[in-house]
Structures are given as C-alpha cells and as structure tokens.
Amino acid sequence: MSAAQAKGTALGTGASSALGAIYADRLTRRGYELVLVARDRKRLTALADRLQAETGRSATSAGFPPGSMSRKLTPGQVRRIAGFIEEHLDEPIRLDALGKVVGLSRSHFARSFKRTFGEPPHAYLIRRRVARACRLMAASNVPLAAIAQACGFADQAHFCRRFRQRTGQSPMVWRRELSNRQDRFEKSR
Numbered sequence: 001m002s003a004a005q006a007k008g009t010a011l012g013t014g015a016s017s018a019l020g021a022i023y024a025d026r027l028t029r030r031g032y033e034l035v036l037v038a039r040d041r042k043r044l045t046a047l048a049d050r051l052q053a054e055t056g057r058s059a060t061s062a063g064f065p066p067g068s069m070s071r072k073l074t075p076g077q078v079r080r081i082a083g084f085i086e087e088h089l090d091e092p093i094r095l096d097a098l099g100k101v102v103g104l105s106r107s108h109f110a111r112s113f114k115r116t117f118g119e120p121p122h123a124y125l126i127r128r129r130v131a132r133a134c135r136l137m138a139a140s141n142v143p144l145a146a147i148a149q150a151c152g153f154a155d156q157a158h159f160c161r162r163f164r165q166r167t168g169q170s171p172m173v174w175r176r177e178l179s180n181r182q183d184r185f186e187k188s189r
Helices: 003-010 015-029 038-055 075-087 095-102 106-117 121-139 144-150 156-167 171-188
Strands: none
Touching: 075 095, 075 121, 095 106, 106 121, 121 144, 121 156, 121 171, 144 156, 144 171, 156 171
16 A cells, blocks of 8 residues: 555544644655554544644644654753753853754754753853852952853853843842842841
C-alpha cells in the first residue's frame, strides 16, 4: 500500500486526520512508506486532542508535532548546563556551545531550555551574571568596570544597563544602599 493510500484509508476525520495527513506528507517526502493501523490512528487522535487541550489551538494550527510541548531538558542536562554557565560566566557564551554541552541543535536546545527554565537562555545568562555581580559587590569594593568584566559583560555601560533592568537601580546605588544597611546593622548591635 502506498503512503497516499494509507493516508486516505487509515486516518479518520477531524483534527487528528489533518494532523495525520501532515505527518503522512512529511514521511512521504522523506521516502518512508507509511502504513497506519487502527492502534496508530488512536494514538494520533489522542495526541492531537491532548495538544489541542494544552494549547487551546487545534493540532494543525499549532504547528508542533505531538508530544513536543512536553520536551524538556532532563535533570542531568539541567545540571550540565547550569554548571557550564557558572564555570564560563566571565566569557561570551554562545547558544551553539550550550547546545553542544547537552548534545542538541541550537534551535532544539533553545526551545527545550525555555520549557525547562521558563525563560530563554540569554535571559537566564543575564540573570546569573547579575547575581554574580551582586555577590562581588557585596564582598568587595572592586570598581564596577572590573566587576563587569569578571561577570562577562561587554563593558561597564552594558553591565549598568542590564543591572538596572534586573534590579530597578544602578549598581552604584545598590552598592551604597547595601553598605548603609550593613552599617545600620553593625550600629544596632
């Protein structure tokens, strides 16, 4: 039986049949022979219904393969990524490099990362850099330019702009307020 015949006879009607037709066309273009049995049709229908329930859109308009909404990084991949980012925080980190750490393509990694962490890789990276800058500013009186470089920002202006976006105040004001809080705490003892 050819893929076109299988597509026409093995699939039912509704959203799941449209989804099945999409996959049949994709598989046929790649040279696969497609033969669906009743069990496969039930699985496709269930997946299409679940996708529609989770996204509020039909399977054909969503544009995602069934089950792709649940593809997150594994706990081991999360540990490797978090460790890699912390180790290389003072360097420029490219999306390609992060994908290689866990063995995923750039685009697949970016989607999986966002599903796992709830934010894109760049936003996570900036958040970690600002957190490190806060620790460095609290622990020392090192100039902001040196802290910016140690945290992987391009320059002090870039650091100040990102810091203000994340905290709502400039690094100098944040550091001054931290110093004032510490002074008040020590005087109250």
